[in-house]
Amino acid sequence: xxxxxxxxxxxARWKAGxxxxxxxxxxxxxxxxxxxxxxxxxxxxxxxxxxxxxERESVGDPGLPAALEDRIMDAIxxxxxxxxxxxxxxxxxxxxxxxxxxxxxxxxGVGAGLAxxxxxGAYLTVSFVLDTPExxxxxxxxxxxxxxxxxxxxxxRATDGKWQIAVRLxxxxxxxxxxxxxxxxxxxxxxxxxxxxxxxxxVNSILRL
Amino acid sequence: MGIENPDDxxxxxxxxxxxxxxxxxxxxxxxxxLRGFCLARLGDPDEADDAVQDVLLRAYRxxxxxxxxxxxxxxxxxxxxxxxxxxxxxxxxxEALVRRAADEARTAATPDPSDQAxxxxxxxxxxxxxxxxxxxxxxVVELYYFAGLSVAETGSALGLGHEAVKxxxxxxxxELSRLAAEPAxxxxxxxxxxx
Numbered sequence: 476x477x478x479x480x481x482x483x484x485x486x487a488r489w490k491a492g493x494x495x496x497x498x499x500x501x502x503x504x505x506x507x508x509x510x511x512x513x514x515x516x517x518x519x520x521x522x523x524x525x526x527x528x529x530e531r532e533s534v535g536d537p538g539l540p541a542a543l544e545d546r547i548m549d550a551i552x553x554x555x556x557x558x559x560x561x562x563x564x565x566x567x568x569x570x571x572x573x574x575x576x577x578x579x580x581x582x583x584g585v586g587a588g589l590a591x592x593x594x595x596g597a598y599l600t601v602s603f604v605l606d607t608p609e610x611x612x613x614x615x616x617x618x619x620x621x622x623x624x625x626x627x628x629x630x631x632r633a634t635d636g637k638w639q640i641a642v643r644l645x646x647x648x649x650x651x652x653x654x655x656x657x658x659x660x661x662x663x664x665x666x667x668x669x670x671x672x673x674x675x676x677x678v679n680s681i682l683r684l
Numbered sequence: 685m686g687i688e689n690p691d692d693x694x695x696x697x698x699x700x701x702x703x704x705x706x707x708x709x710x711x712x713x714x715x716x717x718l719r720g721f722c723l724a725r726l727g728d729p730d731e732a733d734d735a736v737q738d739v740l741l742r743a744y745r746x747x748x749x750x751x752x753x754x755x756x757x758x759x760x761x762x763x764x765x766x767x768x769x770x771x772x773x774x775x776x777x778x779e780a781l782v783r784r785a786a787d788e789a790r791t792a793a794t795p796d797p798s799d800q801a802x803x804x805x806x807x808x809x810x811x812x813x814x815x816x817x818x819x820x821x822x823x824v825v826e827l828y829y830f831a832g833l834s835v836a837e838t839g840s841a842l843g844l845g846h847e848a849v850k851x852x853x854x855x856x857x858x859e860l861s862r863l864a865a866e867p868a869x870x871x872x873x874x875x876x877x878x879x
Binding site: 519526540554623 | 693697699700702704705707708711712715716717718719720723724729733736737740741744745746747748752753809810812813828829830831832854857858860861863864865
């Protein structure tokens with residue numbers, strides 16, 4: 476059971492940048508519930524500590540009344556529909572001049588070994604390869620990257636100069652993806668058997684495993 | 685929370701494709717946290733509701749400028765941070781805090797065993813403390829703690845680096861622990877320029 480000293484110590488460590496655990500914040504809350512003096516001093520911090528401990532997503536969430544939701548949607552329907560801005564990542568048209576930018580997606584067994592496959596369970600390692608020698612950087616983006624490029628940058632292969640990255644993906648799912656070249660050009664996979672409109676006038680590629 | 689929720693992209697594409705009703709999914713997904721954020725900043729529930737509508741309407745109109753590959757939450761709460769700052773913020777917050785402090789005193793004088801009352805008092809206590817922070821610290825606290833953004837998303841919404849956000853959160857913790865211990869009274873709630 477946490478005592479007054481323990482509560483003060485937890486707050487002091489939190490002030491210094493420490494992250495409380497869920498068990499600590501629960502003990503803290505129980506102590507505050509039965510200690511008016513500590514509650515007067517630390518009560519305003521309780522929800523903050525719980526947020527830092529991962530016990531709640533946010534502090535002071537009062538919910539969204541249904542009436543307000545309806546009011547907002549009524550207002551939405553009264554204003555003009557949003558227009559697409561010029562896309563930030565211009566598409567590379569698939570024309571002859573870009574034939575060198577052929578994309579190859581290869582799905583292979585994990586590590587090419589049964590032991591690894593067994594250990595990995597339902598996962599496959601997928602190699603994304605892009606042949607675009609003029610590029611300075613290439614990243615693969617998709618629903619499996621959270622649509623971010625960070626951490627998914629391809630490396631240039633020493634053998635043939637092609638860009639490549641291996642990504643571990645779960646089987647029996649479909650994935651939507653594309654490539655970002657030099658941080659600004661969006662390149663779909665011309666070899667992908669399936670595509671889907673991306674809502675910005677272009678397409679994303681579909682990979683089914 | 686990830687840097688971007690893939691479902692957001694799907695919804696946004698539907699909206700941009702002409703399906704305005706799909707925007708309701710974003711309202712439901714972010715509306716409550718937006719309201720919590722606006723309420724923390726403005727203090728008055730009615731004013732917060734108006735602010736939530738204002739922010740979501742602006743987001744809807746500007747949805748075409750949202751850049752795929754960035755965090756939608758950061759983009760949305762950046763709009764919110766700018767809007768609440770211009771909405772009678774300081775005056776309303778002070779007036780509302782005076783009223784709410786009085787309400788809280790009455791509530792405290794009449795013990796209410798319900799969980800709802802306890803939760804409400806907790807919210808008021810923390811809001812009162814946060815209202816005493818300077819704007820540069822306060823906006824980080826409101827985005828991180830009240831809007832539930834990650835450190836990275838908070839930084840993205842404010843144009844700050846990861847370390848700057850963490851530094852401000854640390855400074856805010858020190859201030860909050862002092863402010864929370866003070867008797868209930870309206871805080872300075874000062875506006876300021878982000879350094």
